[in-house]
Amino acid sequence: MALPDPRFTFTPAQTPRVIFEDTHLAVFDKPFGLLSQGDISGEASLVDYCRQHFGRNYVGLVHRLDRNTSGLIVVAKRSKAANRLTESLKEGTLVRTYLAWLVGRVPAPATWENLLLKDEKTNTVRVVQSIGPSKAKMAKLSVKPVSYLKPDSIATPCLTLCEFVLDTGRSHQIRVQSHAAGFPLLGDTKYAAKNGPTFSRTALHSHRIRFPHPMSDENLEFLSPLPADLQIQGTVDSA
Secondary structure, three states: OOOHHHHHOOOOOOOOOOEEOOEEEEEEEEEEEOOOOOOOOOOOHHHHHHHHOOOOOEEEEEEOOOOOOOOEEEOOOOOHHHHHHHHHHHOOOEEEEEEEEEEEEOOOOOOEEEEEEOOOOOOOEEEOOOOOOOOOOOEEEEEEEEHHHHHEOOOOOOOEEEEEOOOOOOOOHHHHHHHOOOEEEEEEEEOOOOOOOOOOOOEEEEEEEEEEOOOOOEEEEEEOOOOHHOOOEEOOOOO
């Protein structure tokens, strides 16, 4: 078995916070800016951190968060736990809830369904109208506006803090579907309009995660409040 790579060091800002851990899995609160797993950049990732933290090479990454998405992520420590958590994800019993700031006023709760097609070469996703000969996949989520805000320091008339619950787990799903609905994520430089309001990062946070424990079947639920950088100041805009 390969030993954890000693090359990687983690600053306090890069270090995930352990929310829960036992012999089978761990739940981390990932800071934005940290990759979930390594890529061609060679930068340190959550997987590298887990190898050091667990003292073993195996890390079962059940789902992923984009580099600039913060919040909760579950990692398996053994292959049996990873397999069972993956099944929970497929069956919909591993439930992920996100909070995000969207540009504009999302009027009401809704269910968004789109066909998404990923370009692996460019790591981008777009909405298509039909599957045809492509490898497009259906993406579905629920969105609910939580509050409206007129921000003090961001050049936009209104932001909506929305809660998202994923029915499917597609790459960049919340970002692409929000943009397609006309409400791009604040700070999303990949999918939002180039002349849109600027922000320090994509304003997306993995807020809640709920799942049955892969071995005991005990129902587990964990929460992570909005981090300080997403607690945007402004005037509450009533509906």
